[in-house]
Amino acid sequence: xxxxxxxxxxxxxxxxxxxxxxxxDSFVYYAQHDLALGSGFGTSxxxxxxxxxxxxxxxxxxxxxxxxxxxxxxxxxxxxxIHAVGPRFQExxxxxxxxxxxxxxxxxxxxxxxxxIAFPAMGAGFYGVPLDLSARVTLxxxxxxxxxxxxxxxxxxxxxxxxxxxxxxxxxxxxxxK
Numbered sequence: 001x002x003x004x005x006x007x008x009x010x011x012x013x014x015x016x017x018x019x020x021x022x023x024x025d026s027f028v029y030y031a032q033h034d035l036a037l038g039s040g041f042g043t044s045x046x047x048x049x050x051x052x053x054x055x056x057x058x059x060x061x062x063x064x065x066x067x068x069x070x071x072x073x074x075x076x077x078x079x080x081x082i083h084a085v086g087p088r089f090q091e092x093x094x095x096x097x098x099x100x101x102x103x104x105x106x107x108x109x110x111x112x113x114x115x116x117i118a119f120p121a122m123g124a125g126f127y128g129v130p131l132d133l134s135a136r137v138t139l140x141x142x143x144x145x146x147x148x149x150x151x152x153x154x155x156x157x158x159x160x161x162x163x164x165x166x167x168x169x170x171x172x173x174x175x176x177x178k
Contacts, residue, residue, distance in 0.1 A: 024077070028122070065101070113151070139168065
């Protein structure tokens with residue numbers, strides 16, 4: 001498979017699929033500060049996972065940019081959801097905040113014993129993070145993390161559209177060179 005890279009003892013790969021339909025330990029949801037499951041994937045999570053997810057999120061209240069919280073995935077195929085509050089378009093220090101968010105997701109996965117995790121195109125949809133920036137920071141940060149001592153074995157970046165996939169594939173093709 002061309003869109004797969006072995007990093008240390010882990011695998012990083014790209015897929016074009018619906019992240020909320022994956023059978024995986026955990027997937028990342030790019031959340032709002034108030035952790036409300038709003039439009040887009042939030043609606044899919046609410047419908048597919050059931051009301052227990054939003055109920056579990058209520059105990060966290062509001063969280064800051066770069067913070068992550070982990071909940072069960074309700075009735076979905078995934079076991080858990082990592083709700084990550086990343087930066088929005090034109091926010092100050094966008095790149096460093098996005099990198100911190102991705103790192104915090106990976107650390108939370110590590111803390112919870114999650115071995116397989118799926119990321120979306122972090123912030124590139126509704127929140128307006130430029131697609132090239134999302135691809136470069138997300139993939140670069142994941143590769144760097146997997147190069148260290150980690151128990152995370154499988155990281156999948158799930159892309160929803162051909163446009164997202166192409167941008168991530170272009171960045172992915174440079175990862176082996178670094």
